Amino acid sequence: MAAETGTPTTLTLKSNDDELFSVAESAAILSVTIRNMVEDGCAGGVIPLDNVDGKTLASVITYMNGISAIPADEEKKKSYRDKFLSDKDFETLADMVLAANYLNMSCLMDAVSAKIAQVMEKKSVGWVRRKFGIENDYTPEEEAAVKEEHKWTFEGVETDDDN
């Protein structure tokens, strides 16, 4: 916890590829995982984050700093989140959502989930498979059986794409 009063406390985070990052405690505690460590007095020294690589952690810290600089204004926070995620490719989004899950940051998790859902919305099965590189491991018979079982999901549904 804060050793001196008046100066903002800084935490040191370590990624799983041994990169060290310095971040203001006030921003880092957006992560419930880190907040619990701080509250338990376990945040002194270096905090190892074994499930997050340096590239992703750098991005998450940018987000932490950006969002914590915005005062309690949900609309402004939302527009920051949208802008922050707008230029991220799916690989990065997947890394971010895993990191957010590990760090227990619900606001970032929700935002990334919404972004992924947006991509899938009104798209056909074939389109989603191609977009995300999903390997269809069904045999044709299995696929036909699953389709039959979920026939209702194809009724009255229009998709944006041709397939």
Added chain:
Amino acid sequence: MGVKRLKIDTKIQPEKKKTKKKNKRGKRSSVVDNDDRISQLPDEILTDVLSLLSLKEAGRTSVLSSRWMNLWKHTHSLDFDGQCALRGISISNEGKKKSLEEVESQYKLLKSEKRKYMKWVNSVVQSHKSPTVKQFRINYSLDTSDRCSINRWLEFAVSRQVQSLELDFPIPTYWGDCYRFPEELFAPSSNKVFDVKSLKELSFKNVN
């Protein structure tokens, strides 16, 4: 600290195992641009994503691959939107006067569509696996004659600690009495013990 991290690790590890299993299983492989990163995400993240899609869209992901077959059954949002099925049916007397045959055929259509709708809700409710449901919405022309099914669905929703419950029954012209909401289901004196503390929103349309 060690304990906490361990806890989080176990949350993520089972997914890795599942992924390996899936890869081994791979019966048919196809050339893809990326490595199917999305399917490797943990169940709880994918379930969050699916909960943001319409129920039909979420259900349709079952066809993607075996990894996705049952994921949608954990969705937190069960919005049984019946507008699509109702759109094609108009049994009101507005506009052009209809012949008796026309009215009769539309009435029959409405009945068969209603059976289909109820079958849909029943099958989803039966296969649903999440212990909690955030949103539960019934939206179809139903009335008091359907109360047995509706009550069963309500019991299901309440048993899943529903947070937002909506009964929206648009009424066409030839129609029976309104469905009466079974207050006893939610009464504290009820013999059945339901936890309705979770309920934050309750909305009715054409319900007594």
